[in-house]
Amino acid sequence: MSDSDWRQLIVRLMNFIGGQWCEPIEGRYDLDYNPATFEVYAEVPDSSEQDLDLALNAARNAFKTWRLVPAPARGEMLFRVAHMLEERKEDLAKKMCLDMGKVLVEARGDVQEGIDMAYYMAGEGRRTFGQTTPSELLSKFAMALRDPIGVAAIITPWNFPMAIPTWKIFPALVTGNTVVFKPDSKAPVLAYELVKILQEAGFPKGTVNLVFGQGKTVGEAMLADPRVDLISFTGSTQTGRHIAAKAGEQLKRVSLELGGKNAIIVLNDANLDLAVDGIVWSAFGTTGQRCTACSRIIVQEGIHDELKERLLDRMKTLKLGEGRNESVDVGPLVSQEALNKVERYVAIGRGEGARLEIGGERWNQGADSPGWYYLPTLFTDVNPSMRIAQEEIFGPVLSMIKVKDLDEAVRINNQVTYGLSSSLFRKIPPRKRGMADLTQARA
Ligand code: NAD
Numbered sequence: 001m002s003d004s005d006w007r008q009l010i011v012r013l014m015n016f017i018g019g020q021w022c023e024p025i026e027g028r029y030d031l032d033y034n035p036a037t038f039e040v041y042a043e044v045p046d047s048s049e050q051d052l053d054l055a056l057n058a059a060r061n062a063f064k065t066w067r068l069v070p071a072p073a074r075g076e077m078l079f080r081v082a083h084m085l086e087e088r089k090e091d092l093a094k095k096m097c098l099d100m101g102k103v104l105v106e107a108r109g110d111v112q113e114g115i116d117m118a119y120y121m122a123g124e125g126r127r128t129f130g131q132t133t134p135s136e137l138l139s140k141f142a143m144a145l146r147d148p149i150g151v152a153a154i155i156t157p158w159n160f161p162m163a164i165p166t167w168k169i170f171p172a173l174v175t176g177n178t179v180v181f182k183p184d185s186k187a188p189v190l191a192y193e194l195v196k197i198l199q200e201a202g203f204p205k206g207t208v209n210l211v212f213g214q215g216k217t218v219g220e221a222m223l224a225d226p227r228v229d230l231i232s233f234t235g236s237t238q239t240g241r242h243i244a245a246k247a248g249e250q251l252k253r254v255s256l257e258l259g260g261k262n263a264i265i266v267l268n269d270a271n272l273d274l275a276v277d278g279i280v281w282s283a284f285g286t287t288g289q290r291c292t293a294c295s296r297i298i299v300q301e302g303i304h305d306e307l308k309e310r311l312l313d314r315m316k317t318l319k320l321g322e323g324r325n326e327s328v329d330v331g332p333l334v335s336q337e338a339l340n341k342v343e344r345y346v347a348i349g350r351g352e353g354a355r356l357e358i359g360g361e362r363w364n365q366g367a368d369s370p371g372w373y374y375l376p377t378l379f380t381d382v383n384p385s386m387r388i389a390q391e392e393i394f395g396p397v398l399s400m401i402k403v404k405d406l407d408e409a410v411r412i413n414n415q416v417t418y419g420l421s422s423s424l425f426r427k428i429p430p431r432k433r434g435m436a437d438l439t440q441a442r443a
Helices: 003-008 049-064 071-087 089-100 102-124 163-174 189-199 217-226 237-249 270-290 301-317 336-352 405-412 430-442
Strands: 013-018 020-022 029-033 040-045 132-133 142-144 151-156 178-182 208-210 231-234 253-257 263-268 292-299 355-356 377-380 397-403 422-425
Touching: 013 049, 013 270, 040 089, 040 189, 049 151, 049 178, 049 208, 049 217, 071 089, 071 102, 071 163, 071 189, 102 163, 151 217, 163 178, 163 189, 163 231, 178 217, 189 208, 189 217, 217 237, 231 237, 237 253, 253 430, 263 270, 263 405, 270 292, 270 301, 270 397, 270 422, 292 301, 292 405, 301 355, 301 377, 301 397, 336 355, 336 397, 397 405
Parallel strands: 151 178, 151 231, 178 208, 231 253, 263 292, 263 422, 292 397, 377 397
Antiparallel strands: 013 020, 013 208, 029 040, 132 142, 355 377
8 A cells, every 4th residue: 555545544533522523622632553554544632621521511411301312212323323333344344453453354343243232222222121119118109210320431442442332332322321432542443433423323412422532631530520420441450440449439330341361271171173263263363452362271281282282383374464454363462562561571471481482572574564563472381370370461472371180270260360251171071961962053
């Protein structure tokens, strides 16, 4: 692609406040880079507290009327959103590759999660049931209805730039809340596209507001502002801990989805073809930048060496490159900071005495691929207490831990501050066979 073609991709994004697209009041912008090429992909408002102030006023005003719109009517707007997302799926997926580097097949999946969420929450407009309860008092009727809470501050990361905002915004809207949305400025284009779709679907002015900006300015101001009733956050454990404390001061409702140190356990009798597929997809999909990415393989000793060899064979075939190229398996990391963190942890792993089997360095092939690439990396001889086996790296780095049996595997699986997700590859014992047969019959 020539220089001039790339320049055409540059978009100057705007905030969306009270139904209007607007420039940030102080006129400052950050740059959003395509992590595969370092080309500037978008200019993103670096908003101030003044922009947030307008958005919160708009959201509070809109709440007065939006809360009274019947829930099924709110849901119908989300059906329109679902259709628009479906129509634009391919375009959105390609934009996502440029915006934050994930490969096309995963970007399509990310948009699909948004589509599924739109249908799910649209239906919820007809399912926000309350409860009736027998009363112990004569002539009393006891019931509980679902009421909206107010203004929801939605703070999201860059790694699932369509799916995660939809998990938060759609439920808030269908239940009658209004929204001020602050996405991460490292992947702003999908947030912009999503809000455009919500506008086109007919959400009244002020129900959805978008304020781009930094966590330390716009994000912090959201936490402290009494006009925010509820905070829904996905991001790092460190930021989540801070948000929970700040929200607690004002007794705001808060929902947090944070980081993890995920494991896959593989026992001697596992189907290794399945296990290798699962490990490679989980550890290196989205370049390891998923909250549920596998970063520890806990493997029973009888199968350890064979699994290692099979993994190495597969890892050698993984193709790195720009996400929009359909033949690419692993894209770049999102930023220089993310790359530095991976390099730091690989050095820590080596220093701790783990054995580096493959990877362990940046990958670049001249001018065509200058991006923030790092080779899929495998450590063996990893002790469960090493930092590479304890801390979230958020990159394509996998640690293999050898164990005697399932009990030891489960103990090590749980020996981290927060596991988030884990899975087990083993032969299913006979007493569970019926369930396995049923699963196969349905497939
Ligand atoms: P991060 O915490 O640095 O940033 C996430 C968001 O919070 C961004 O929008 C950022 O601007 C904002 N933010 C930062 N500081 C803030 C502050 N002081 N006040 C208010 N907002 C602030 O997260 P990250 O490192 O960019 O994202 C990756 C992390 O997200 C990983 O730890 C990953 O595991 C986690 N994650 C979790 C899930 C899940 O569902 N559990 C899903 C995806 C990502």
